[in-house]
Amino acid sequence: GEDVEQSLFLSVREGDSSVINCTYTDSSSTYLYWYKQEPGAGLQLLTYIFSNMDMKQDQRLTVLLNKKDKHLSLRIADTQTGDSAIYFCAEKGSGAGSYQLTFGKGTKLSVIP
Amino acid sequence: NAGVTQTPKFRVLKTGQSMTLLCAQDMNHEYMYWYRQDPGMGLRLIHYSVGEGTTAKGEVPDGYNVSRLKKQNFLLGLESAAPSQTSVYFCASSYSAHEKLFFGSGTQLSVL
Numbered sequence: 001g002e003d004v005e006q007s008l009f010l011s012v013r014e015g016d017s018s019v020i021n022c023t024y025t026d027s028s029s030t031y032l033y034w035y036k037q038e039p040g041a042g043l044q045l046l047t048y049i050f051s052n053m054d055m056k057q058d059q060r061l062t063v064l065l066n067k068k069d070k071h072l073s074l075r076i077a078d079t080q081t082g083d084s085a086i087y088f089c090a091e092k093g094s095g096a097g098s099y100q101l102t103f104g105k106g107t108k109l110s111v112i113p
Numbered sequence: 114n115a116g117v118t119q120t121p122k123f124r125v126l127k128t129g130q131s132m133t134l135l136c137a138q139d140m141n142h143e144y145m146y147w148y149r150q151d152p153g154m155g156l157r158l159i160h161y162s163v164g165e166g167t168t169a170k171g172e173v174p175d176g177y178n179v180s181r182l183k184k185q186n187f188l189l190g191l192e193s194a195a196p197s198q199t200s201v202y203f204c205a206s207s208y209s210a211h212e213k214l215f216f217g218s219g220t221q222l223s224v225l
Binding site: 004008030031033035040041042043044045048088092100101103104105106 | 117146153154155156157158161171172203205210211213214216217218219
């Protein structure tokens with residue numbers, strides 16, 4: 001099946017930028033997503049990018065997509081302690097099973113005050 | 114709007130017991146999903162539904178059954194619980210296949 005890979009941990013100092021990376025295998029991916037999970041809660045959509053885009057910016061968030069290398073990244077500028085959470089990369093294909101999202105294992109972001 | 118509501122929030126079962134997890138959404142969404150989340154495994158899709166009266170298998174369907182008798186409800190059943198089903202279960206819904214998912218707050222299930 002399709003696979004989505006992320007590093008498991010990232011630690012940054014408050015005020016620095018965070019970059020969370022993700023690679024995926026499905027070349028037919030149509031949408032790629034970043035979800036955020038705070039402790040004891042469900043996932044919330046942070047942002048998404050359509051596969052024909054290279055970049056999307058939304059306030060402190062910048063998503064970069066390299067479709068050739070199947071690499072997605074999420075940059076959080078001026079990282080705050082409230083950004084501490086688990087971040088999941090997810091992709092949706094276009095073929096059979098395109099109802100389903102394939103999630104990475106999640107990157108736990110720790111922000112040091 | 115309440116969004117996506119899951120009940121119960123916590124449950125402890127003995128091996129072999131049965132139970133049903135309820136998911137309710139008030140957003141008139143067509144699509145509903147059940148995921149399980151395990152440490153180091155991310156989220157894995159158990160079953161999903163693309164509309165009232167329909168269900169389909171996801172990545173890890175064995176040991177679970179689902180029903181979607183009403184559009185707003187999606188039930189996940191465990192007929193004979195096993196310790197391997199100890200997990201956090203999340204329900205999600207979306208308006209269409211390409212719209213964002215709204216998640217419930219999860220059900221923590223322990224099977225002893």
